[in-house]
Amino acid sequence: MGSESVKVVVRYRPLNDKEKALGSKMALTMDPQRCQCFIKKPASADEPPKQFTFDGTYFTDQTTERIYNESAYPLVEGVTEGYNGTIFAYGQTGSGKSFTMQGVSEPPAQRGVIPRAFEHIFESIQCAENTKFLVRASYLEIYNEEIRDLLGNDTKQRLELKEHPEPGVYARDLSMHTVHSVAECETVMERGWRNRAVACTLMNKDSSRSHSIFSIHLEMCRTDAAGQDHLRAGKLNLVDPAGSERQSKTGATGERLREATKINLSLSALADGRSKYVPYRDSKLTRLPQDSLGGNTRTLMAACLSPADSNYEESLSTLRYANRAKSIRNRPRINEDPKDALLREYQEEIKKLRALVASAAALPSEVSRSSADGEKEKIQKDYEERLARLRADFSAERESKAKLQEDIAALRSSYDSKLSALEKVTSSRGRSAPTNGFRGWSRRWSAASGPATKNSGRGGRRPIRGKLGSSKLLSVHDSVQEEVRAKGQMLLKVQGKLKAAKLEIRDLQTEFEEERKDYLAATATTAARSA
CATH class of the missing domain: 3.40.850.10 (Kinesin motor domain)
Known part of the structure; x- marks a missing residue:
């Protein structure tokens, strides 16, 4: 799957x-x-x-x-x-x-x-x-x-x-x-x-x-x-x-x-x-x-x-x-036919024991008890040797060459990665300033939402009259105002997210500093103990 x-x-x-x-x-x-x-x-x-x-x-x-x-x-x-x-x-x-x-x-x-x-x-x-x-x-x-x-x-x-x-x-x-x-x-x-x-x-x-x-x-x-x-x-x-x-x-x-x-x-x-x-x-x-x-x-x-x-x-x-x-x-998957399943080993051992019992039952009645006992001991010894070899091979197979890293290396790696992450967060905080873009957008919309004008012929500008009816002017005005309100609400949401992000950065900085103090204190304690 x-x-x-x-x-x-x-x-x-x-x-x-x-x-x-x-x-x-x-x-x-x-x-x-x-x-x-x-x-x-x-x-x-x-x-x-x-x-x-x-x-x-x-x-x-x-x-x-x-x-x-x-x-x-x-x-x-x-x-x-x-x-x-x-x-x-x-x-x-x-x-x-x-x-x-x-x-x-x-x-x-x-x-x-x-x-x-x-x-x-x-x-x-x-x-x-x-x-x-x-x-x-x-x-x-x-x-x-x-x-x-x-x-x-x-x-x-x-x-x-x-x-x-x-x-x-x-x-x-x-x-x-x-x-x-x-x-x-x-x-x-x-x-x-x-x-x-x-x-x-x-x-x-x-x-x-x-x-x-x-x-x-x-x-x-x-x-x-x-x-x-x-x-x-x-x-x-x-x-x-x-x-x-x-x-x-x-x-x-x-x-x-x-x-x-x-x-x-x-x-x-x-x-x-x-x-x-x-x-x-x-x-x-x-x-x-x-x-x-x-x-x-x-x-x-x-x-x-x-x-x-x-x-x-x-x-x-x-x-x-x-x-x-x-x-x-x-990535979970069904573990089918595992190679080292103990249940399989038990089943194979049962089969071997049954074969031993069957072979012992098939011995002629005239065979002496001593020779039968000797045969059993030989079979038992052979079985034990083979079983010991299998177990030794199994143990050797499970050995690995993987080595553990030293605790101090792991601690240092964790500390460096957290310090690097914090520096990245701090630098990105300094680069982000989304409110400036929204202020510029607001000024552009303020200009765009004013009354439509044309040249008056005397170097000035006067409102356009006569070409648009009052009802159409009102509808245009209403649609612009609605869009301004929607953009304003969007701006408030973005500002709220920005505030939440700043609070999150502050909390993470505080948490990181506390953990850093803990790690340094523990390192000092370990060094003092070893000294």
Whole structure:
């Protein structure tokens, strides 16, 4: 099939008790019919609200069940057909990301996207005919740009990223766990959740300071009427990133400061759509699931917002990132007959074992038990050697020569690109002056809209009389006045857009300066630690 854009929906929660105690007001409004979101800057009566349009907008009284049915259901259904899919939440700490992804058990309508996806997949498996399934799960964490296996024997062990032409980017030695039911999926996820890096911040006492990716790997073998097997493989990534707010909002210092800078670097790379290019290598959060951002995957981004005016800057930043993410285009396709499908290996192994059993049953009855045992050992040894060679070849094939760029190089590249973009915006601002053209146009129309004249013969000019009736003069006058009014209204609209653009440039300059200070502070902290 052709390309499709990343699907983006936004959701904002009610004001919480802390925000009510601070006397915060609602800064967000939505138009669900047009899927538009408006954010109003506090204490700024003359500044118009900023407007954004998405694939779906959900406010306080709309449930997670509705979000899943309208936005996530088609994506998960595609995974059961052999497509890859990714669902991830985005937003500041405490905006409702975990509530959207994990949910609560009561009321049932607010159960999260993840448990609903589990149920959806296993219901599809139960309804499938003439099809065998293998379902495996993995769970990893990206903490300070280091990858850990949350389900491994040693959760503190650092995993390396590798790249291969077929499976793409993957975490080497990441453990896979076979699951047979929704309950087993939930048990596996709960075990990994307890191993996540959690630290208290000013935004949320249970704030997760890491990104996590829970993946469901689905392999299907369908047998057609002719008895031929057809293999397909789908994968569902469920991403729960850390908060996107700046350090000044979290009160981060020391190690927390270093974490927060890494988080913002990852999330900035994740949704940076200035040139419709995603800088994957800037961050492991973008490099690991890079197929989700411009590759062979259907992707859904759920941007979560706090409606409080005290969180205006964070909410505006989230809306901007979400708006940029819409420009990323993927090319999803069905993964048919994958070369490294584990289900195929299992089927071949079953065939070999059946052949061994058949050959053992065909041995003459007069063959002694000792010779039969020796033959079995020989067959078993040969089988194990061949299996070991296959596994070694498979591991060697997955190795890649791709190397990670150094963190400082990625940080410097990100800083230079943002500085360059800001200089371009500033220079273009100095060059644009559309109002001068409109003033000249206004003067020309003022002259043109005056009464028609001709030479009087004495060097002067006098109004034309007699050739045009009064009614025709009035109609000409009315049409000119109407056109002047229409042009005037157009001028007001252009001036309003110009004002909004100037405000946007000012906001972007302020945001850039804040991020620049954060990066410089983190760099200084890292240098001091290494010294």
